[in-house]
Amino acid sequence: MLVLLPPSEGKAASGRGAPLKPESLSLPGLTGARLAVLEELVELCSGDEEKAREVLGLSEGLRGEVAKNAGLRTAGARPAGQIYTGVLYDALDLASLDAAAKRRAASWLLVFSGLWGAVRVTDRIPSYRCSMGVRLPGLGALGAHWRAPMAAVLPEAAGDGLVLDLRSAAYAAAWKPKGEVAGRTATVRVLHAPTRKVVSHFNKATKGRIVRSLLTAGAAPTHPAELVAALRDLGYVVEAQAPGKAGAAWALDVLVDEVH
Numbered sequence: 001m002l003v004l005l006p007p008s009e010g011k012a013a014s015g016r017g018a019p020l021k022p023e024s025l026s027l028p029g030l031t032g033a034r035l036a037v038l039e040e041l042v043e044l045c046s047g048d049e050e051k052a053r054e055v056l057g058l059s060e061g062l063r064g065e066v067a068k069n070a071g072l073r074t075a076g077a078r079p080a081g082q083i084y085t086g087v088l089y090d091a092l093d094l095a096s097l098d099a100a101a102k103r104r105a106a107s108w109l110l111v112f113s114g115l116w117g118a119v120r121v122t123d124r125i126p127s128y129r130c131s132m133g134v135r136l137p138g139l140g141a142l143g144a145h146w147r148a149p150m151a152a153v154l155p156e157a158a159g160d161g162l163v164l165d166l167r168s169a170a171y172a173a174a175w176k177p178k179g180e181v182a183g184r185t186a187t188v189r190v191l192h193a194p195t196r197k198v199v200s201h202f203n204k205a206t207k208g209r210i211v212r213s214l215l216t217a218g219a220a221p222t223h224p225a226e227l228v229a230a231l232r233d234l235g236y237v238v239e240a241q242a243p244g245k246a247g248a249a250w251a252l253d254v255l256v257d258e259v260h
Helices: 028-046 049-056 064-070 087-092 099-108 142-158 179-183 200-217 224-233
Strands: 002-005 109-113 117-120 163-165 185-192 237-241 250-256
Touching: 002 200, 028 049, 028 064, 028 117, 028 142, 049 064, 087 200, 099 109, 099 200, 117 142, 179 185, 185 200, 185 224, 200 224, 200 250, 224 237, 224 250
Parallel strands: 002 109, 002 163, 163 185, 185 250
Antiparallel strands: 109 117, 237 250
């Protein structure tokens, strides 16, 4: 199973570990595209700070993120699972998983990123600030930059198993499963049951809890229909819609009564 996650905007500090080694990251087919973004981002943030803030969409209070990006080549690197924070990752709480669940997380989870394309939670990266919605002066829109490299690499990473897609729209734009991979892909919305509306906070928290539940239980469905059954066995209320045509993904709605 491959679980596609969005990153978090906020990130933990890099710490004092050894600096980034781009060639050591998973999915080596993305290395060239990663280096292109890294080089331009470092150059941008090493120059005019106001221009960098504008390009990256940073408020005055986030001015320090520009300097952080400028130092990416020498900053300490930590496992991505420790760098990404926020609501989804708090609910997932990788650090508290038992050994078997951590092994599943290392194998199953893939975090999408405007800078790295996609990384495993065990890949060592520095803290950074660069969302998929950024348009860098030389490379243009990052979503478009990543499409060709992702299309070349991700189908192999998906293998022949289930793809559980929990990404937000901006990150989903970087790679859309096609063909038979799409037929074994499930996208998930989390809805407040009384209103049937998506609310950002509990949408993220519930997605984190869903992944944690699957990791902890050792559930490894190989098809979206099996995923629906597994989630229901774990106590989730799920409505599923099978694709109406070939090359489309399953759509799952998880209904939650309380907003938390």
